[in-house]
Amino acid sequence: MDFHFTEEQNILRKTARDFLETECPSSFVLEMEADEKGYTEKMWQKMADLGWIALIIPEEYGGVGGGLLDLVVMMEEMGRACLPSPYFSSIVLGAITIIEAGNGEQKESFLPKIATGDLKLTLAHLEPCTTKYDPRLVEAEALPKEENYVINGTKLFVPDAHVADYIICVAKTRDQKDSKNSLTLFLVESSASGLEIVPLKNIAGSKEFEVSFNNVMVSKKDILGSVNEGASYLDKVLQIATVCKCSEMVGAAQKVLEMASSYAKEREQFGKPIGSFQAVQHHCANMLIAIEGSRYITYKTAWMLDKRIPCKKEVSVTKAWVSESYKEVVRLGHQVQGATAYMIEHDMPLYSRRAKVAEMVFGDANYHRQVVADELGL
Amino acid sequence: MDFGYSEKEEEFRRRLCKFLDENLTEEIARQNWEDKGVGPEAREFSRKLAANGFLGMSWPKEYGGKGLSPIYDFILLDELGKRWGAHVPLDVGYTMVGPTILRRGSEKLKKEFLPKIIAGEIEFCLGYTEPNAGSDLASMKMRAEDKGDYFLINGQKTFNTECHYAEYHWLAARTDFDPEKPKHKGISLFIVDLDSPGITVRPLITMSGERTNEVYYDDVKVPRERMVGEKNKGFYYMMEAIASERNQVFIPMRLYPILQELISYAKNTKYNGKPLASDPVIRDKLAQAAIELEVACVLADHSRWLESNELPMTYEPEVTKIFTSELEQRLIDIGIQILGLYGPLTEESKWAPLRGRIAWYYLHSFMTTIGAGTSEIGRSVIAQRGLGLPRSY
Numbered sequence: 001m002d003f004h005f006t007e008e009q010n011i012l013r014k015t016a017r018d019f020l021e022t023e024c025p026s027s028f029v030l031e032m033e034a035d036e037k038g039y040t041e042k043m044w045q046k047m048a049d050l051g052w053i054a055l056i057i058p059e060e061y062g063g064v065g066g067g068l069l070d071l072v073v074m075m076e077e078m079g080r081a082c083l084p085s086p087y088f089s090s091i092v093l094g095a096i097t098i099i100e101a102g103n104g105e106q107k108e109s110f111l112p113k114i115a116t117g118d119l120k121l122t123l124a125h126l127e128p129c130t131t132k133y134d135p136r137l138v139e140a141e142a143l144p145k146e147e148n149y150v151i152n153g154t155k156l157f158v159p160d161a162h163v164a165d166y167i168i169c170v171a172k173t174r175d176q177k178d179s180k181n182s183l184t185l186f187l188v189e190s191s192a193s194g195l196e197i198v199p200l201k202n203i204a205g206s207k208e209f210e211v212s213f214n215n216v217m218v219s220k221k222d223i224l225g226s227v228n229e230g231a232s233y234l235d236k237v238l239q240i241a242t243v244c245k246c247s248e249m250v251g252a253a254q255k256v257l258e259m260a261s262s263y264a265k266e267r268e269q270f271g272k273p274i275g276s277f278q279a280v281q282h283h284c285a286n287m288l289i290a291i292e293g294s295r296y297i298t299y300k301t302a303w304m305l306d307k308r309i310p311c312k313k314e315v316s317v318t319k320a321w322v323s324e325s326y327k328e329v330v331r332l333g334h335q336v337q338g339a340t341a342y343m344i345e346h347d348m349p350l351y352s353r354r355a356k357v358a359e360m361v362f363g364d365a366n367y368h369r370q371v372v373a374d375e376l377g378l
Numbered sequence: 379m380d381f382g383y384s385e386k387e388e389e390f391r392r393r394l395c396k397f398l399d400e401n402l403t404e405e406i407a408r409q410n411w412e413d414k415g416v417g418p419e420a421r422e423f424s425r426k427l428a429a430n431g432f433l434g435m436s437w438p439k440e441y442g443g444k445g446l447s448p449i450y451d452f453i454l455l456d457e458l459g460k461r462w463g464a465h466v467p468l469d470v471g472y473t474m475v476g477p478t479i480l481r482r483g484s485e486k487l488k489k490e491f492l493p494k495i496i497a498g499e500i501e502f503c504l505g506y507t508e509p510n511a512g513s514d515l516a517s518m519k520m521r522a523e524d525k526g527d528y529f530l531i532n533g534q535k536t537f538n539t540e541c542h543y544a545e546y547h548w549l550a551a552r553t554d555f556d557p558e559k560p561k562h563k564g565i566s567l568f569i570v571d572l573d574s575p576g577i578t579v580r581p582l583i584t585m586s587g588e589r590t591n592e593v594y595y596d597d598v599k600v601p602r603e604r605m606v607g608e609k610n611k612g613f614y615y616m617m618e619a620i621a622s623e624r625n626q627v628f629i630p631m632r633l634y635p636i637l638q639e640l641i642s643y644a645k646n647t648k649y650n651g652k653p654l655a656s657d658p659v660i661r662d663k664l665a666q667a668a669i670e671l672e673v674a675c676v677l678a679d680h681s682r683w684l685e686s687n688e689l690p691m692t693y694e695p696e697v698t699k700i701f702t703s704e705l706e707q708r709l710i711d712i713g714i715q716i717l718g719l720y721g722p723l724t725e726e727s728k729w730a731p732l733r734g735r736i737a738w739y740y741l742h743s744f745m746t747t748i749g750a751g752t753s754e755i756g757r758s759v760i761a762q763r764g765l766g767l768p769r770s771y
Contacts, residue, residue, distance in 0.1 A: 001449065001683050002380040069379050261765040276768040278754070281761035288760055289697050293673040296680050300381045307382075317672045320665075372668055373661035376641055 003299070009073050016077035019050065024081045026347045032084035033205030037163065039085045047085065048117035057095055061111035068240065068306040072247040072299065079248030080255045082350050084206075086120050086160040092244045093159070093237065094121025097168050101185055101225035101233035110166075110187075120163055124155035124211050125170040125234065133363045135238055136179040136231060140213060142171035142186060147220055149173070151186065151213040157361075161197050161209035164190050169213065174228050183230035187222040188213075204357040239315045240305060242362040246298045246322040249358050253294065253326045256333040256351050257287045263337045274336075283332045290325035297321055313375035320368035323359040330355045381679070383453075390435075391453050397430055398457055404733075407462040411632075412738070415589055416468070416501070416543050424467040424498035433472070434496035438480070441492035448686045451626070459631030466626070468501040470540055473626040475502045475548045478567070478619045482607035487569070503540035503572070505549035505593065506616070508533070513755050514771075516562035516613055520595065522551035529553070529568065529605065531598045539590040541579045547572050547593070549600075554610050567612035569604045586741035620751075624695035625681050627750065630674035630702045633709055636739065637667055639732050640713050654716065663712045671709075674702050693764030696756045703746035704753065710736060710743045 005013070023043065032038050047053055056071050057063025064070075071092070078087060095114045098107060098121070113119035129139050140153020151171050161167060167188045174182035188195065194214040202208060225233045261284050264275030274280045301318045304311040330352040334341055341348035359365075383391070401423060409420035427433055435450035437443025444450075455465065466472045476495045479487050494500045511518040520533030531551055541547065547570040554564030572579070576598040582590045607615055641664060644655040654660050681694040713736040714721035725734030747753045761767040 001383070001679060001686070003680055003683050005379065257765075261761075261767060264767055273768050275761070276770050278758060278770050281767050281770055282754070282757040284765050284767060285757035285760035288693070288764055289701060292680070292694075292697050293677055293701065296676040297673050299379055300676050300679075303379050303381050314672070317669045320669050321673050366662070369662050369665035369669065370658075372665035376664065376668055378641065378644060378655040378661045378664060 003296070005069070005073065009070060012070060013073045013077060015050065016052070016074060017080070019046075020077060020081035020083060024083050026082070026350055029082045029084055029350055038160075038207040039163075044085060044117055047087070053087070053091065053117045054115035056091065056099075057111050057115045058099070061107055062115045063111065068243070068302050069299070071244060072302045075244045075247035076251030076254075079251035082252070082354060086122070086163055086207075088241075088244065088248075089122040089160040089164065090114060090120040092241050093123035094164070094166070094168065096240055097121075097123060097185065097224060097233065097237045100236050101230075106187070106224065119165050120160070121166045121168060122158055122160050122164040123168045123170075123237070124158040124161070126155065126157045128154055128156060130156070133360070133367045135234060135363075136183075138170055138172050138179060138183055140169065140171045142169075142173050142184060142218070144173075144220075145217075148217050149184075149186065149220065149223075151188070151216045151218060153213050155211045155213070157200065158209045158211045160207050161190065161211050162199070162207060166190060167195075167211060168224065169211075169218075170230055170234060171213075173230075180231050181228050183234065184227050185224035185230045185233060186218045187224055188216060188218055192216050192218070202357055204354045206354070206357060238362060239312070242315050242319050243298060243302050243305060245358060245362055246294070246318050247302070249322050249326040249355070250291065250295050250298055252351050252354065252358075253287075253291045253329040256329050256348070257284070257291055259347060260284060260287065260333045260336040263341075267338075280336055283336050287329045287332050290328050294322045294325045313372055316363075316368035316371035316375070319363060320365040320372065323365045323368075326355050327359055381676075383449075387449060387453060390450055391457065394432055394454060394457050397427075397432065398461055401426060402458070402461050402463060404462055410467045411462070411464040412588070412742070416540075420467055426498075427467065428496060428498035433466070433498055437476070437492070437496055441480075441488060442496040443492075448682070452682045452686075455626060455629045456631040459629050460634050462632075462635050464627075464632040465629065468495075468498060469627065470504055470544065470548065471495045471500055471502045471546075474504065474619060474623050475546075475569075477622055478615050479606065481618070482567075482611075482615050484603070486603060487606065491569070500546065501540055501544040502546045502548045502569075503538050503544040503591075505535045505538050505541075505547045505570075507535060507537045509536050513752060515616075516560075516565065518550060518552060518565065520549070520551040521555070522553050522566060522568065522600070524553060524609070525599075527602050528599045529602065531568075531570075531595045531600055533595050535593040535595075537582070537590050538593050539588070541572060541591040541593055542581065542589060544572060546570065547577075550612050550616060553612075562613040564610055565612040565616075566609050567606040567615055568600050569606065570598065570600050574598050574600070584745070586738060586745070588742075621681075621691040621695045622685055623750070624699045625678070625685055628695075628699040628702045628746075630671060630678050630698070630705070633671055633674070633702070633706055636709055636713065636736070637664070637671055639735070640664060640667075640716055643732060644716060660716055663715065667705075667709045667712050670701075670705050674698065674705055677701055693760045696751075696759050696764075699750070700747075700753050700756045700760075706739070706746050707743045710739045714740060 051064050054063040055066045059065040098110050130137050142149040142151045167190050169186045169188050170183055172182055173184040176182045194216040196212040198210040200208050264280050265273050267274050297318045301314040406419050406423045408414045409417045434443035435446045436448040439445045479491055508518050522529040522531045549568045549570050550565055552564050553566040576596040578594040580592050644660055645653055647654045677698045681698050684691045717731050720731045722737050723730040724737055
């Protein structure tokens with residue numbers, strides 16, 4: 001048992017904290033929300049120079065060769081700063097899918113360019129039929145035609161599709177009810193003809209899109225992993241992505257707690273700091289309790305994933321808990337900071353707006369409780 | 379980061395599990411931890427546990443321990459918890475008194491008491507709470523007058539749970555009566571033989587059937603050598619012991635058998651021809667309980683890791699205590715909902731499910747958020763010591 005981060009991980013955290021505090025103030029976050037592109041090349045390049053983009057890419061492909069716990073540290077700090085960037089889509093959803101499912105040639109041609117920040121990826125898997133979260137529900141079809149496949153279908157909630165060079169599309173390649181052996185992953189160039197990208201605006205101001213595939217032609221060589229085996233790669237990538245999302249939420253929740261408790265120390269009413277009133281103290285304590293549990297369950301599950309210990313239940317335990325906890329943390333954070341934090345210029349809405357999207361992404365608590373119930377044998 | 383156990387630790391766990399499966403019955407568990415009270419079977423189990431080398435793993439060798447990491451003690455607690463045992467048998471001596479004697483006691487006290495505690499032979503009863511000193515413990519009134527080679531003690535304690543079977547009272551009493559001095563700077567700790575003349579122990583019965591006691595001291599003489607550490611430092615000693623006490627008494631794993639029994643009840647009980655476990659509401663509730671138990675365990679792992687590595691603990695064990703005790707109430711609530719009308723049946727009833735354990739736990743669960751410090755005091759501790767908010771009282 002050891003809850004220490006390594007010296008390198010502590011340095012990574014400190015560097016990220018310092019850099020983002022200077023380079024990513026809330027004014028920048030708000031500016032990027034309004035911006036169509038949603039990030040700056042200058043910032044992206046600086047992130048590449050710091051080695052963040054190459055962090056988890058294996059050394060043989062020009063990366064740093066970091067592990068999942070390094071990525072957890074990075075995501076916590078990015079969540080804390082509400083960093084606007086295509087990092088999650090390109091690295092967590094893109095690079096990790098290539099690492100998990102790609103063949104040698106694909107890794108060789110994609111990973112070094114992703115590592116330098118020159119190439120961006122994203123993942124398209126959810127669809128209009130997903131009226132309730134279910135990553136296995138796929139209707140988009142890919143039909144073989146000579147040396148190619150032809151993809152038809154509509155994908156929703158695709159992050160950063162407007163700036164991705166490639167979109168990894170999950171499509172059905174076999175007509176059967178059980179998706180376990182009927183899905184395939186395709187690497188689709190975003191400039192491919194028949195591909196249409198339409199923005200979806202959400203309360204977090206994050207960039208997500210509807211991506212339609214109308215007879216989009218993809219070469220067989222651009223299949224990631226084996227045909228019909230897509231679901232197994234997807235499961236693994238989504239487990240990692242879910243834990244990364246939880247790490248972002250933990251980092252953000254910690255910042256909310258710090259804002260609320262420092263406000264409680266400074267703000268005076270009835271001649272005393274409001275933090276000396278037990279009602280306010282207990283709100284703050286409840287935030288801390290929610291965050292401590294979220295943090296350590298996230299670390300534990302990341303450790304299990306990193307060690308490749310099967311942890312389907314733990315991933316769902318983590319997302320269910322962190323989703324509910326972070327929701328409670330922003331509710332209490334608002335309550336403690338009162339009307340002033342309800343103003344649009346205040347930092348608090350940056351977090352409460354993102355918390356709701358993060359709660360839903362990769363399955364909310366209701367979804368994950370059902371997975372846990374299955375794993376308990378119920 | 380490492381959330382695993384070493385091979386040596388796993389080997390200890392395997393040996394321990396075998397021993398517990400053969401020796402720890404539900405009857406003994408209930409004598410130790412529930413309404414029945416410590417009887418001859420529980421005493422024998424305690425001695426056997428010690429004789430087989432499972433007690434005192436982390437205690438110094440010179441007093442009968444093995445000088446290893448506290449992680450072994452925590453493994454013991456988890457395995458007891460999984461079998462309806464909420465803590466080490468005779469736990470006041472083992473988890474609260476012993477460590478303080480080790481830190482603050484004279485060599486004479488160490489030699490006299492520690493080997494017997496590790497041998498599972500003696501028990502203490504905490505003597506802290508008074509009728510007018512509950513959450514505000516430092517305002518206790520029990521008087522211990524310094525008479526040179528002895529102290530003369532008078533006053534009343536209440537909710538002192540183990541006094542009717544323990545050999546010793548671990549007594550906190552006032553030794554400085556100056557009203558101008560801060561209240562917490564005038565308290566000392568004593569080890570008192572409970573058969574001393576002048577002590578009267580009267581039963582108080584709780585709503586879950588456990589016996590606790592009120593204790594009266596009428597001119598009780600306690601030898602000076604039975605004072606622990608320095609005079610007037612007792613309150614500090616109590617506070618420095620509290621984090622480790624929390625780690626050892628409020629263990630999440632004691633909720634594990636409740637959850638397991640509810641899961642198996644839901645799988646094996648039918649409604650309209652289908653198992654209750656196929657009902658989405660029941661699935662959701664049990665999953666939520668399982669999620670919270672996993673979170674409680676990792677919170678406990680964190681505070682235990684701090685303790686095992688002698689890192690400072692401020693608010694962390696408080697977080698685990700609050701979380702686990704409140705989880706107990708939520709879990710029991712879910713349990714009764716699943717059992718429905720059968721839930722409140724007591725163990726004597728023909729139709730009582732799960733041997734009436736859930737009904738008993740319902741009654742008991744009101745105590746856990748109050749005993750050893752209320753959730754409200756705990757939250758203020760977290761806010762003030764964990765977040766640096768100003769004092770509220």
